[in-house]
Amino acid sequence: MSDTTQYDEIIKDAIAKHFPALLTDLGADAWLYIKAQVWQESRFNPNAKSPCGAQGLMQLMPGEFEIANPFDPAENVNVGVAYLAEQYAHFPEIPDCTERLKFALASYNGGRGYVNAAEHLAKQRINFDWQQWVNTREYLKTCVCNGRTPDWKQMWGYVDVIFQHFSETSVEAV
Numbered sequence: 001m002s003d004t005t006q007y008d009e010i011i012k013d014a015i016a017k018h019f020p021a022l023l024t025d026l027g028a029d030a031w032l033y034i035k036a037q038v039w040q041e042s043r044f045n046p047n048a049k050s051p052c053g054a055q056g057l058m059q060l061m062p063g064e065f066e067i068a069n070p071f072d073p074a075e076n077v078n079v080g081v082a083y084l085a086e087q088y089a090h091f092p093e094i095p096d097c098t099e100r101l102k103f104a105l106a107s108y109n110g111g112r113g114y115v116n117a118a119e120h121l122a123k124q125r126i127n128f129d130w131q132q133w134v135n136t137r138e139y140l141k142t143c144v145c146n147g148r149t150p151d152w153k154q155m156w157g158y159v160d161v162i163f164q165h166f167s168e169t170s171v172e173a174v
Helices: 008-018 020-026 028-042 073-089 097-110 112-131 133-141 152-173
Strands: none
Touching (some): 008 020, 008 073, 020 028, 020 097, 097 133, 097 152, 112 133
16 A cells, blocks of 8 residues: 555544544554545545546545535545445444445445345345355345446455555554
8 A cells, every 4th residue: 555644634533523433343453444445446636536426535426425625635534434434334233343344335335225235135045144245245246226236346346455455554554
């Protein structure tokens, strides 16, 4: 991961304000998951704009979030972290907090509806093992939400890359 540290305090402040459960559940260095997510979303470019119109450090879609200036790093990160915290809170049935974060990140990236549909299919077929992302994510391949199917490869990769970057960054921080 890049040596970029210019957004570290913004990330930590947003977590303290909107997502303290991240640190409570996963430890003091868990803020690095968000840093890895920012890297994955925008490579730390606050002016990033995706082909589909997502904007800023955490690639927020216009019209989906109340945000005055999506290119303002602090505002963008605050809204993005609050949204991820909301997704995380929607998975209380997943007792392992690391697994819950994986489901939340997939929801952030590809949409909660797809993750819900995959979760529903997994619950019907694999009992308690559905609470492991590696098992439930398989059902993204066949799930349908509002007549549409997800870009499951992209959702898988998104979660995997964030966790890989977190691992690399947390090792560097030691």
